[in-house]
Amino acid sequence: MAIDKHPTPMLDQLETGPWPSFISGIKRLRDEHPDERINKVTNDLLGQLEHSYETRKGYWKGGTVSVFGYGGGIIPRFSEVAKAFPESKEFHTLRIQPPAGNHYSTKMLRQLADSWEKYGSGLVTFHGQTGNIMFIGATTQSTQVFFDEVNEYGWDLGGAGPCVRTAMSCVGAARCEMSCTNEFKAHRMLVNNFVDDVHRPALPYKFKFKVSGCGNDCQNAIERADFAMIGTWRDDMKVDQAEIKNYVNSKGRQYLIDNVITRCPTQALALNDDDTLAVNNRDCVRCMHCLNVMPKALHPGDDKGVTILIGGKRTLKIGDLMGTVVVPFKKLDTEEDYESLVEMAETIIDFWAENGLEHERCGEMIERIGLANFLEGIGIEPDPNMLSHPRQSSYIRMDGWDEAAQQWFERQAAAG
Amino acid sequence: MAAKDMREPIESGCPDPWQYLHPTMRKNFGQWKYHDHPRPGVLRHVAFSGDTIWTVKAGTQRILDVFTLRKLCDIGDQYADGYVHFTLRSNIEFMVNDESRVEPLIGALESAGFIVGGTQNSVAMISHTQGWLHCDIPGTDASGVVKSMMDELIDEFRNATMPNRVHITTSCCQINCGGQGDIAINIQHTKPPKINHDLVANVCERPSVVARCPVAAIRPAIVNGKPSLEVDERKCICCGACFPPCPPMQINDAEHSKLAIWVGGNHSNARGKPTFQKLVAAGIPNNPPRWPEATAIVKRILKAYKAGARDWERVNEWIERIGWPRFFEEVELPFTKYHIDTWRGARSSFNASSHIRF
Numbered sequence: 001m002a003i004d005k006h007p008t009p010m011l012d013q014l015e016t017g018p019w020p021s022f023i024s025g026i027k028r029l030r031d032e033h034p035d036e037r038i039n040k041v042t043n044d045l046l047g048q049l050e051h052s053y054e055t056r057k058g059y060w061k062g063g064t065v066s067v068f069g070y071g072g073g074i075i076p077r078f079s080e081v082a083k084a085f086p087e088s089k090e091f092h093t094l095r096i097q098p099p100a101g102n103h104y105s106t107k108m109l110r111q112l113a114d115s116w117e118k119y120g121s122g123l124v125t126f127h128g129q130t131g132n133i134m135f136i137g138a139t140t141q142s143t144q145v146f147f148d149e150v151n152e153y154g155w156d157l158g159g160a161g162p163c164v165r166t167a168m169s170c171v172g173a174a175r176c177e178m179s180c181t182n183e184f185k186a187h188r189m190l191v192n193n194f195v196d197d198v199h200r201p202a203l204p205y206k207f208k209f210k211v212s213g214c215g216n217d218c219q220n221a222i223e224r225a226d227f228a229m230i231g232t233w234r235d236d237m238k239v240d241q242a243e244i245k246n247y248v249n250s251k252g253r254q255y256l257i258d259n260v261i262t263r264c265p266t267q268a269l270a271l272n273d274d275d276t277l278a279v280n281n282r283d284c285v286r287c288m289h290c291l292n293v294m295p296k297a298l299h300p301g302d303d304k305g306v307t308i309l310i311g312g313k314r315t316l317k318i319g320d321l322m323g324t325v326v327v328p329f330k331k332l333d334t335e336e337d338y339e340s341l342v343e344m345a346e347t348i349i350d351f352w353a354e355n356g357l358e359h360e361r362c363g364e365m366i367e368r369i370g371l372a373n374f375l376e377g378i379g380i381e382p383d384p385n386m387l388s389h390p391r392q393s394s395y396i397r398m399d400g401w402d403e404a405a406q407q408w409f410e411r412q413a414a415a416g
Numbered sequence: 417m418a419a420k421d422m423r424e425p426i427e428s429g430c431p432d433p434w435q436y437l438h439p440t441m442r443k444n445f446g447q448w449k450y451h452d453h454p455r456p457g458v459l460r461h462v463a464f465s466g467d468t469i470w471t472v473k474a475g476t477q478r479i480l481d482v483f484t485l486r487k488l489c490d491i492g493d494q495y496a497d498g499y500v501h502f503t504l505r506s507n508i509e510f511m512v513n514d515e516s517r518v519e520p521l522i523g524a525l526e527s528a529g530f531i532v533g534g535t536q537n538s539v540a541m542i543s544h545t546q547g548w549l550h551c552d553i554p555g556t557d558a559s560g561v562v563k564s565m566m567d568e569l570i571d572e573f574r575n576a577t578m579p580n581r582v583h584i585t586t587s588c589c590q591i592n593c594g595g596q597g598d599i600a601i602n603i604q605h606t607k608p609p610k611i612n613h614d615l616v617a618n619v620c621e622r623p624s625v626v627a628r629c630p631v632a633a634i635r636p637a638i639v640n641g642k643p644s645l646e647v648d649e650r651k652c653i654c655c656g657a658c659f660p661p662c663p664p665m666q667i668n669d670a671e672h673s674k675l676a677i678w679v680g681g682n683h684s685n686a687r688g689k690p691t692f693q694k695l696v697a698a699g700i701p702n703n704p705p706r707w708p709e710a711t712a713i714v715k716r717i718l719k720a721y722k723a724g725a726r727d728w729e730r731v732n733e734w735i736e737r738i739g740w741p742r743f744f745e746e747v748e749l750p751f752t753k754y755h756i757d758t759w760r761g762a763r764s765s766f767n768a769s770s771h772i773r774f
Contacts (some may be wrong), residue, residue: 010705014560017567020529022559025481032483045549052548052557053704056670061663062552068422077550093550099433102502106489108436109500113482113489122482126502129545129593136479136550148423156428167430171501174433174441175461175469175511177448184433192429199427215685218504222690223596223683230685259727265687289686293728296450315592316657317630319759320692359628 003039005030006047006085010054029122041121041137044085051081065092065140067147070199073157074143090139091121094147095132095158097166097191100184101174102127112150119146130208131168132158161201162359164349167191168225169211170218177295178288179213180231180304181332186341187211190227193342197349204356204365207349214300215288221312221323226362227345228309228323235301236281243297248275260290305331310348310374311363321363324371326378328385344378351377381411438499438511440469456576457532458518470518471509472496474530475541475566475573478506479549479559487528495521505541505583507534531566531573539572539718542584545593553660554588555603555673556702561586564706565601565714572718579725579734582718585681590655596681598731599717600693601710603702604676608652609665613639620645620662628657675700675710679717680732691732697749713749720746739773 014023029042048059065076075093082089098104112133116124121137128134138146147157158166167190170176172183190209197203210221213231221228248256253275261269268283269290277297291298308330309323327344331337348362355377356365366374375382384390434442444463451461459471476484488508492500495517496510503509508530510521522532534540542565544558545551565584572578585597592602616622622645626634633651637644645665647658656667667673677700681693696717700710717731724746725734735743744751757765 013705014563017563018570019475019531019563019566020477020484021563022477022479023563025477025479025484028483029481049548049557053560056556056673056702056704057668058548058551058554060550060552062660067425069425075550077552091550097430098502099431099436101433103433103436104500104502105436106492106498106500109485109489113485117482124480124482124485125478126480126506126508129543129595134546136546147425151426151428154428154431156426156430168504170504173446173448174437175448175471175501177450177461179446179448182446188430188432195427195429198429199425217683217685217690220504220595220683222685223681223692263687263728285685287685287687289728292686295452299449314595315590315655317628319630319761320592320596322690322692357627358624 003030003036003043005043006050008046008050011046011050026123033117033122035117038117038122040087041091042088042123044087044089045091045121045137048079048081048085048088051084060091065143067144067157070157072160072163072199072201075160076140088121088137091137092140092143094120094135094138094143095128095130095160095166096135096150096155097158098127098131098133100167100169100187101171103171103174111153112155115146115149119149130158131166131210156195157199159198159201159206162203162205163199163201163207164191164194164197164203165206165208166198167209167211168219168221170213172211172213176213177299178216178231178291180233180300181211181213181229181306183211183213183231185338186229186306186332189338189342190345193345194349203349203353205359205361207352207362209345214291215286216292222309223312223320223322224314225312225323226310227348228312229306230309231300231304232286232307232329233301233304234329235303237279237284237286237291237301238299239277239279240297240299241276243294244277245275247294247297260293263289265289305329308344311361311366313361313363317359318364318367321361321367323363324366325383325386326375326380328383347378381407436499438469438497438513440467440513441499441511443467444469453536453576454518456538456574457522457535459535468513468515470512470515471501472512472518472521472525472532473503473507473509473534474525474532475507475534476530477559477563478541478544488530491521491524491528495524503534503541505534505543507541531570533574533576536576537578537580538574538576539569539578539582539584541573542566542586543594543597544586545588547588551588552663553591553656553668555605555656555668556586556588556675556707557704558586558588558594560705561601561707561710564708565711568711568715569718578718578722580728580730582721582731583681583683584714589659590657596683596691596693598679598681598693599714600678600681601714602676602678603673604698605654605656605667605669605673606699607669607672608647608649608654609656609658609667610669611639611645611647612664612666613642613644615664616644616662617642619664625658625662625665628661630655630657634658673702674698675702675707677710677713677717680730680735682730682732684730687728688733695755696744696747698754713747716747716749741773 210225312323547557585594678693
């Protein structure tokens with residue numbers, strides 16, 4: 001049966017130009033998909049979207065939809081203009097957690113596509129900004145059946161609302177020489193320890209884990225994650241002097257000086273007269289720049305681990321916050337190392353769940369109560385690596401100084 | 417259906433990626449030695465074992481229909497080994513371990529309409545959010561903005577000729593889901609919310625809405641005999657934070673919801689510490705379906721950056737070196753009182769020195 005297609009003069013203009021068009025994709029579902037349900041849903045979706053383009057307004061409202069046994073994971077969308085566009089009046093998104101690192105086989109993608117076109121709109125995004133696979137466009141009823149089907153073959157909902165959210169990790173050790181940790185393992189151990197907190201939103205607000213294997217921070221962990229892990233190393237970086245010479249031979253001595261030596265943020269590099277590289281590893285901050293420029297010649301050291309930063313977030317409510325270093329270096333070699341990582345995450349989430357205000361991110365709570373109080377609350381001792389510089393204001397009561405200084409020396413002695 | 421008949425979920429959480437890794441990546445996990453960049457859109461990684469893997473990266477429309485997804489799978493099966501990886505910016509990557517298969521793979525992707533590129537010093541795929549297609553609070557349609565801009569920036573995606581990589585982001589409201597970018601195109605509302613007082617009492621949890629306001633401009637009030645909320649419009653910063661918890665406080669406006677452009681957000685720790693983006697332009701019309709005014713400013717910024725930045729300088733580092741006065745001059749944008757920060761910590765952004773460029 002032919003459907004009455006909504007005219008879309010504005011959206012049609014997004015079908016021109018060389019970049020692939022999402023409008024053409026939605027139209028293919030409307031015009032070519034064998035399932036009439038999908039033809040109708042996408043036709044009304046296009047109609048509503050055209051209406052948005054004409055009036056410069058959105059017409060979706062939230063609500064409460066989840067699957068049996070869970071409280072979150074679905075982004076409910078009900079149309080405010082359902083009278084005009086009834087076929088897409090319920091158009092929920094299912095957030096499905098991707099495999100750590102976002103790797104897939106085509107076989108699995110086809111299986112997911114087959115399930116999705118049985119119940120949903122046929123539109124999917126890899127991935128949303130939180131990191132989920134976004135299956136966009138399902139009715140309340142089909143949300144449950146689609147979830148049941150994909151859940152049977154290994155896929156679970158991610159987080160939505162005030163809960164532990166779907167985590168993210170970079171391509172990492174699977175295909176990157178900069179990787180300083182097992183990103184997949186840290187990612188999965190952390191987030192899968194909190195499945196209950198992912199599926200049943202009961203925290204002050206969202207809590208995100210992100211794992212980047214080195215300081216290039218491809219996952220934007222420091223600026224976006226409440227709990228950011230950045231791979232690093234604490235022994236000397238590896239230098240292949242023959243490759244340094246090759247680099248000088250191919251790019252020139254001045255290029256290396258201008259683009260590597262003088263760009264080091266702590267002036268930890270020097271080029272010797274014989275075109276070998278001298279590295280002052282005690283001054284190096286593992287920023288990754290010189291490794292990025294000369295990936296053949298320079299490599300991370302062997303004594304690898306992670307730096308953990310807490311409290312990164314976007315604008316709402318007090319403004320953008322970067323994460324703050326809370327653990328300067330942590331080894332992640334043994335099972336015990338990973339277990340203590342998970343315990344630390346539990347301690348932080350418990351403390352925040354107890355002390356955070358409604359709709360207050362962990363970083364905002366730290367801003368409100370002070371870093372020193374937060375550290376005391378989670379049982380971590382202060383460390384100068386946590387700061388850019390010590391306090392500038394003298395307006396602080398310091399009559400506990402002697403005791404704190406004593407504790408510092410005792411800790412230093414205990415650490416050897 | 418009674419609860420007892422319902423299926424209990426399997427709380428399996430995040431799946432193990434090991435089963436989806438290309439066999440060469442599985443074999444050399446954690447044992448990669450170096451990479452290089454044979455051509456734009458292609459990376460070559462070499463392992464200590466001597467194994468080599470070529471990655472071909474392609475941009476898509478991000479909102480994929482199942483036909484497009486299957487087409488990508490067909491290409492993966494026919495020209496690669498049936499494994500793919502998605503990047504943070506929603507590009508798809510195919511892996512092959514034989515150099516002779518790279519060109520046919522590129523050919524197949526391009527003839528199917530996908531855009532090979534996005535590696536190294538390119539303008540990467542613009543990261544974006546849901547917009548009018550699916551969000552409940554959007555001021556614009558990120559997918560449309562991105563499609564329009566990528567049509568014009570496509571050569572910068574295909575070729576890696578920028579001083580360093582450029583990450584562009586878009587956001588459809590001031591919550592800024594798109595995140596930080598070298599260049600960010602975000603909605604900036606310019607008028608306080610319009611309140612439908614008939615609906616507030618029934619729809620909104622009023623104390624939560626009052627608490628949500630970053631400047632304490634909202635207070636409970638009785639309006640037309642009904643409990644509602646009122647906004648002190650002298651205090652209101654038009655951020656729209658009240659709109660998600662209280663839809664009757666409509667912040668989106670066809671005329672007064674504008675676009676603003678921010679620059680210099682950089683998530684990397686390379687050279688400098690990560691940085692947040694800074695406001696450079698506002699009052700840009702939110703003009704579907706092609707948003708030409710915003711694209712024109714982005715192109716001016718890119719042109720100046722490409723011409724003026726040194727190798728490896730990201731946008732923030734380039735501006736730090738040349739200074740903000742020259743930046744505004746080069747991109748021909750006005751500098752106004754609105755560029756002076758008023759939020760907490762603002763003072764640290766003021767120049768408290770005699771460092772002036774002439």
